[in-house]
Amino acid sequence: MSRPAHRRPEYHKINKDLFVLTYGALVAQLCKDYEKDEDVNKYLDKMGHGIGTRLVEDFLARSCVRRCHSYSEIIDIIAQVAFKMYLGITPSVACNNSSRNEFSLILDKNPLVEFVEELPAGRTSLCYCNLLCGIIRGALEMVHLDADVAFLQDRLKGDSVTEIGITFLKKPDEKKYRRKK
Amino acid sequence: MVDAVLFEFLHTEMVAELWAHEADPDPGPGEQKMNLLVLESMGFRVGQALGERLPRETLALREELDVLKFLCKDLWVAVFQKQMDSLRTNHQGTYVLQDSSFPLLVRMASGLQYVEEAPKFLAFTCGLLRGTLSTLGIKSLVTASVAALPACRFQVVVQRS
Numbered sequence: 001m002s003r004p005a006h007r008r009p010e011y012h013k014i015n016k017d018l019f020v021l022t023y024g025a026l027v028a029q030l031c032k033d034y035e036k037d038e039d040v041n042k043y044l045d046k047m048g049h050g051i052g053t054r055l056v057e058d059f060l061a062r063s064c065v066r067r068c069h070s071y072s073e074i075i076d077i078i079a080q081v082a083f084k085m086y087l088g089i090t091p092s093v094a095c096n097n098s099s100r101n102e103f104s105l106i107l108d109k110n111p112l113v114e115f116v117e118e119l120p121a122g123r124t125s126l127c128y129c130n131l132l133c134g135i136i137r138g139a140l141e142m143v144h145l146d147a148d149v150a151f152l153q154d155r156l157k158g159d160s161v162t163e164i165g166i167t168f169l170k171k172p173d174e175k176k177y178r179r180k181k
Numbered sequence: 182m183v184d185a186v187l188f189e190f191l192h193t194e195m196v197a198e199l200w201a202h203e204a205d206p207d208p209g210p211g212e213q214k215m216n217l218l219v220l221e222s223m224g225f226r227v228g229q230a231l232g233e234r235l236p237r238e239t240l241a242l243r244e245e246l247d248v249l250k251f252l253c254k255d256l257w258v259a260v261f262q263k264q265m266d267s268l269r270t271n272h273q274g275t276y277v278l279q280d281s282s283f284p285l286l287v288r289m290a291s292g293l294q295y296v297e298e299a300p301k302f303l304a305f306t307c308g309l310l311r312g313t314l315s316t317l318g319i320k321s322l323v324t325a326s327v328a329a330l331p332a333c334r335f336q337v338v339v340q341r342s
Contacts, residue, residue, distance in 0.1 A: 014231055014259040019188040021230045022305075025223040026195060047198055051190045058186055088182040111183050115230075131191075 037125035048134020056139035071168050075103045101168040119156050127151050196301045220304035228312020248317050249276050274339035286331035299327040
């Protein structure tokens with residue numbers, strides 16, 4: 001008896017490729033619609049934000065994360081649970097400052113760029129994966145955390161690593177311990 | 182392993198954004214069509230690329246009906262984790278593929294409430310089908326219709342030169 005169709009390895013591959021290919025088609029379309037790289041980047045971030053606000057529900061429903069008491073715990077969860085669940089990768093985490101509100105996620109592998117060898121001609125400032133920044137920002141917003149999320153380094157731009165910087169913004173009435181909803 | 186749910190979220194966002202893009206509170210039928218075309222052509226590109234990644238034996242399918250059966254079973258399962266519910270044909274190049282519970286429509290309310298919005302959620306998939314067929318050597322026109330969510334119907338008309 002052969003294995004169920006959807007478990008065959010080639011179909012797993014198609015499923016994984018579907019998102020990556022669709023994302024590529026989206027970026028290509030946005031490059032057609034917008035001349036300036038900054039505009040494409042902004043649009044990707046905005047779309048990512050919309051996705052993130054909804055993805056966080058899916059994440060919380062499927063993972064058994066405990067309440068977090070610090071920014072670094074949250075970053076660990078993003079890197080070790082969320083990235084693993086959705087993209088199958090585990091970026092490494094670094095804390096960039098002593099007040100412990102600036103962090104970096106360093107992506108060794110990145111499925112989103114699997115079919116991208118280099119940025120399109122004339123698109124040197126394009127943050128190809130900017131959707132990811134928006135997703136993280138939108139998801140954090142839904143748990144009442146404001147953060148700036150942006151690419152600090154990008155292999156596609158010639159840097160040695162791909163690094164996402166997450167800076168938690170302090171709000172005036174911020175409590176020391178945050179309750180996760 | 183990229184999670185299947187990411188595609189669904191991305192697709193929903195694309196539909197929402199490509200519509201808001203026009204920022205026209207009352208887009209004329211011409212503008213609506215343009216957005217549908219954009220989604221469809223994106224789906225086409227992805228379908229073509231997916232077609233190139235199919236197992237070898239698929240590319241060797243010679244009979245048109247076999248290719249359509251493949252789309253209904255294997256491709257649909259690979260993409261949407263379920264098979265198409267029915268396939269009908271007039272044996273003269275027209276095929277009707279019916280999905281009683283199309284995953285990209287399931288999150289919307291069921292029944293008649295959002296039938297008008299449904300085409301936006303089907304355009305990409307129509308393109309996907311058309312693109313995959315194209316890689317498999319079949320030129321076609323693919324349209325979709327919805328009677329009541331989440332059931333929908335894809336019509337494939339093979340273009341013979």
